[in-house]
Amino acid sequence: MNEYNDNSMSAGIMKRVYFIWFAKKIAPRVLAEMALFAGFLALIGHYVFVAKVAQYMGQIFENHSFDPSVWSGFAWHVFWKTRLIVQISVLGSLAMTALLFRNFITSVFRMAMAMGETKFIRR
Numbered sequence: 001m002n003e004y005n006d007n008s009m010s011a012g013i014m015k016r017v018y019f020i021w022f023a024k025k026i027a028p029r030v031l032a033e034m035a036l037f038a039g040f041l042a043l044i045g046h047y048v049f050v051a052k053v054a055q056y057m058g059q060i061f062e063n064h065s066f067d068p069s070v071w072s073g074f075a076w077h078v079f080w081k082t083r084l085i086v087q088i089s090v091l092g093s094l095a096m097t098a099l100l101f102r103n104f105i106t107s108v109f110r111m112a113m114a115m116g117e118t119k120f121i122r123r
Contacts, residue, residue: 018111026107033103037096043089053078 060074079087 014115018115021114022107022111026103026110030100030103030107033096033100037093037100040089040093040096043085044093047083047086047089 056074056078060070079090082090
């Protein structure tokens with residue numbers, strides 16, 4: 001019975017260690033990237049008129065054009081006809097999405113490796 005209590009206590013301590021490690025190493029970076037991502041999305045929301053984009057998409061749907069080349073042409077045309085700040089915001093938000101995804105995946109793998117290295121073996 002004492003062995004079980006030692007293992008459960010050590011597991012509880014290690015959960016706290018993992019949480020502290022996450023809070024110190026990963027959370028600040030992820031929060032900073034999320035703040036930048038939110039800033040880019042706010043700029044897009046301020047400068048892009050969603051009603052116009054929906055109207056253009058409706059025109060494509062009316063023509064029954066579901067070809068990917070038509071959609072890519074539409075996206076390319078709309079991207080180049082916008083203001084420079086919108087173009088920068090779109091590229092920035094795409095880059096931040098990729099960075100957030102990459103950092104999330106690497107953080108999960110780091111945490112899994114740390115947990116595997118510090119896992120206690122029951123006697």
